[in-house]
Amino acid sequence: MSAQDVLVLAETRGDALADVTFELLAAGRELARTTGGQVLAVLLGPGGAAYAPALAAADRIIAVDDPRLAEYSPEPFASALREVVEAEQPRAALIAATSIGWDVAPLLAARLDAPLATGCQAICPDGDGLMVTASFCGGKMTAECRVAASPAILMMLPGSYRPTGETGKGELEQRSPAAPLEPGAIAFEQWIYPEAGDVDITQQDVLIAVGRGIQQQDNVELAEELAQALGGAVCASRPVVDQGWLPATRQVGKSGMTVKPKLYLALGVSGAPEHQEGMKDAELIIAVNTDPKAPIFDVAHYGAEVDVLDLMPALGEAIAARKG
Amino acid sequence: MNIVVVVRQVPDLIEPLEIVPSGDALDLDAASFILNESDDHALEQALLLKESGGGSVTVVAIDFGDVDNTLYTAAAKGADRIVKIACDGDTPPAARDSAAVYAEAIKPLRAELVLVGVQAHDELDGGLSPFLAAALELPYVGVIRGVKAGDAPGTVAACKEFPGAVMARMNVKLPAVLGILGADQPPRYVPVSRIRGAMKTTQFEESAATLAAGELLLSVSRLYPPAPATRAEMLSGSEEEIAGRIAEILAEKGLVK
Numbered sequence: 001m002s003a004q005d006v007l008v009l010a011e012t013r014g015d016a017l018a019d020v021t022f023e024l025l026a027a028g029r030e031l032a033r034t035t036g037g038q039v040l041a042v043l044l045g046p047g048g049a050a051y052a053p054a055l056a057a058a059d060r061i062i063a064v065d066d067p068r069l070a071e072y073s074p075e076p077f078a079s080a081l082r083e084v085v086e087a088e089q090p091r092a093a094l095i096a097a098t099s100i101g102w103d104v105a106p107l108l109a110a111r112l113d114a115p116l117a118t119g120c121q122a123i124c125p126d127g128d129g130l131m132v133t134a135s136f137c138g139g140k141m142t143a144e145c146r147v148a149a150s151p152a153i154l155m156m157l158p159g160s161y162r163p164t165g166e167t168g169k170g171e172l173e174q175r176s177p178a179a180p181l182e183p184g185a186i187a188f189e190q191w192i193y194p195e196a197g198d199v200d201i202t203q204q205d206v207l208i209a210v211g212r213g214i215q216q217q218d219n220v221e222l223a224e225e226l227a228q229a230l231g232g233a234v235c236a237s238r239p240v241v242d243q244g245w246l247p248a249t250r251q252v253g254k255s256g257m258t259v260k261p262k263l264y265l266a267l268g269v270s271g272a273p274e275h276q277e278g279m280k281d282a283e284l285i286i287a288v289n290t291d292p293k294a295p296i297f298d299v300a301h302y303g304a305e306v307d308v309l310d311l312m313p314a315l316g317e318a319i320a321a322r323k324g
Numbered sequence: 325m326n327i328v329v330v331v332r333q334v335p336d337l338i339e340p341l342e343i344v345p346s347g348d349a350l351d352l353d354a355a356s357f358i359l360n361e362s363d364d365h366a367l368e369q370a371l372l373l374k375e376s377g378g379g380s381v382t383v384v385a386i387d388f389g390d391v392d393n394t395l396y397t398a399a400a401k402g403a404d405r406i407v408k409i410a411c412d413g414d415t416p417p418a419a420r421d422s423a424a425v426y427a428e429a430i431k432p433l434r435a436e437l438v439l440v441g442v443q444a445h446d447e448l449d450g451g452l453s454p455f456l457a458a459a460l461e462l463p464y465v466g467v468i469r470g471v472k473a474g475d476a477p478g479t480v481a482a483c484k485e486f487p488g489a490v491m492a493r494m495n496v497k498l499p500a501v502l503g504i505l506g507a508d509q510p511p512r513y514v515p516v517s518r519i520r521g522a523m524k525t526t527q528f529e530e531s532a533a534t535l536a537a538g539e540l541l542l543s544v545s546r547l548y549p550p551a552p553a554t555r556a557e558m559l560s561g562s563e564e565e566i567a568g569r570i571a572e573i574l575a576e577k578g579l580v581k
């Protein structure tokens with residue numbers, strides 16, 4: 001236990017640790033190196049010990065088990081994490097900006113009266129506080145912020161750190177909460193999986209992505225025609241799915257799918273960090289957007305600053321001409 | 325069901341963002357404001373719940389960022405009451421300070437369900453919705469896409485979104501605060517004529533709640549547009565020329581067959 005330690009909340013996806021957990025461990029290691037503390041990985045839920053070998057990047061792995069942690073619900077998770085943070089008093093607690101992170105990080109900050117910073121991309125010590133670089137305004141603005149108190153609760157933007165492969169002591173500690181966790185008023189009931197039958201965009205070599213710039217549902221058809229010409233499928237950023245123009249199974253990004261196609265043609269997609277999280281590793285990214293400052297151009301290989309509604313018919317003709 | 329919806333104005337990202345000369349804040353005088361997108365969905369979700377199960381919808385907002393038009397639009401869509409909280413400052417309060425004043429305004433309304441957008445793009449200090457839940461001492465779950473009446477009285481079923489289009493159905497005993505990502509259907513369109521009508525008939529209620537600045541736990545020292553490590557090679561020319569160049573690139577990569 002040290003006020004220089006860095007705590008990382010580990011998350012799982014299915015039977016494996018979520019990729020973002022390894023990014024957080026890399027961030028934690030970099031910060032702990034400068035504070036002189038240790039990296040603590042916290043796993044909430046039954047069977048946490050099984051993940052210990054994969055968490056070797058941490059110095060200590062704290063696996064908290066309780067029947068209330070078998071499936072996610074906010075109150076038991078926030079209470080269990082609070083107990084660990086209060087016991088360990090770390091300099092910072094790193095929590096990914098995920099569906100669970102967006103619940104537990106602010107709840108933890110509220111209950112500990114601790115500072116909370118969101119959109120964090122980089123962290124370094126600053127006297128007795130921390131200096132955090134954070135992204136906001138949909139990725140169009142970066143802020144350098146001083147976080148004054150410990151423990152700082154930092155919501156980390158996925159993709160901000162690369163896993164290093166560096167290992168720590170990897171000592172496993174298995175714990176139970178001091179008192180049985182209360183179920184809370186919000187309880188998990190069941191998982192709802194997407195209906196089978198729609199296109200699996202994670203398996204496509206060519207994806208034509210449409211964003212807010214597509215303007216109206218009728219224009220999705222133009223993207224469908226391009227996808228057909230290239231032997232691919234249409235996917236979308238969140239605003240398009242929110243409008244009901246395409247099903248949730250076509251959504252790319254933090255709350256949608258992660259894709260790695262050979263071609264990702266982004267049409268009218270601004271490229272907020274949440275969207276980039278799901279597509280930045282595509283082999284070839286071509287982005288079309290009227291906003292020259294759109295963050296999508298930061299991850300694209302090629303870009304064009306034109307209206308997608310003007311470009312799509314012209315591109316369809318150009319592809320048809322190539323195909324003869 | 326007595327539902328309260330919190331709505332916030334945020335800078336419109338379609339317009340260029342400017343920074344004040346001191347470099348540590350957005351120049352909000354130069355910004356145009358729109359309703360925070362997830363708050364729009366929270367309002368839609370509240371209206372859908374009211375339409376399916378009865379009750380009332382009260383919209384609460386801090387008087388900041390040209391909020392009146394948003395509030396008249398909410399009234400035109402079907403909100404029953406509009407409560408405004410005075411704001412003397414020229415910058416929006418921090419999330420925690422907002423949560424405290426919203427809680428003060430909402431407590432007398434005896435809400436069974438409080439809906440707030442899960443995130444506002446101009447927040448650096450966390451989500452308003454969980455801080456509000458903490459200030460109201462109510463349970464909270466966020467990243468919700470869709471809410472229905474629950475199987476038991478005094479409950480709702482909320483779908484929490486996870487990656488891969490997977491949802492977790494959560495049973496929520498009321499009262500509670502939900503952080504809304506998306507409503508069961510897109511926010512409804514309301515004709516301008518109805519908004520004009522609402523301007524004539526809607527009376528805003530002024531809340532007695534007062535904003536107070538709490539302890540500064542996070543301070544911005546510098547703002548700047550992100551400098552990307554890499555930048556796309558930009559294609560220029562007419563739409564036809566750009567389309568031709570893209571088709572050429574795709575052919576070079578073997579993607580046109």
